Amino acid sequence: MTTINREATPEGDNIKGPHQLHSDLHEIWGNPRGLRALTIVNHTTLGLRFMVTGMVFFLVGGLLAMLVRTQLALPDQDFMSPDIYSQVTTMHGTVMMFLFAIPMLEGLAIYMIPKMIGARDLVCPRLTSLGYWCYLFGGIILSFSLVLEMAPSSGWFMYTR
Known part of the structure; x- marks a missing residue:
């Protein structure tokens, strides 16, 4: 009817x-379309953005792991210099912990918790959106530090500090 x-x-x-x-x-x-879609603050879209960006950083971390494994494939391999190898190893741990694992779980929580408790949206959606943009730009800056050979080179245990 x-x-x-x-x-x-x-x-x-x-x-x-x-x-x-x-x-x-x-x-x-x-939700707006086009460039205005970058201003969306609902929890579903923000959660998906966190998870998709986390998967992109997962691929970056996987590429770094493959570079480490290529260096370690044969004895006396001269694929990377020791300084670059140390940077790649440090960045692999950092990317996998802080740019993949934690944001992936955060994105899942942002996506699921309002749905599970029956809420229409998050408590502070604009703050969550700001957190996403800080995460994205911070991850890009950190990734470019490796390209510019200015990445931290403290080794595998740096990401716990």
């Missing part, structure tokens, strides 16, 4: 069907 919403207007009765009501609701609560 279809319900009809009648709004009294000075011109007379204005009858809105279910499709018009849906489009009005989407206009108010829907």
Whole structure:
């Protein structure tokens, strides 16, 4: 059974069907498209952003692990210098812990907890969005430190400090 919403207007009765009501609701609560989509603050989108970005950093960390394994494949391998090897090893641990594991679990929590408790959204959605952008830009800056050969080179145990 279809319900009809009648709004009294000075011109007379204005009858809105279910499709018009849906489009009005989407206009108010829907996510923007294009570049404005970067301003979305709902928990579903932010959780998915954290998890997708975490998977990208997982691939970066996997690439770093493959570089370490390539260096260790044969004795007296001269694939990387000792300083670069130390940077790659340190960055592998850092990327896997701080740019993959923790943000992946955080993204899952941001996505699932409001759904599990029946809440419409997070308590501070703009703060969560700020956290995502800080995570993304901080991860990019940290990754570029390896490209510029300015990455930390304290070895495998640096990520626990």
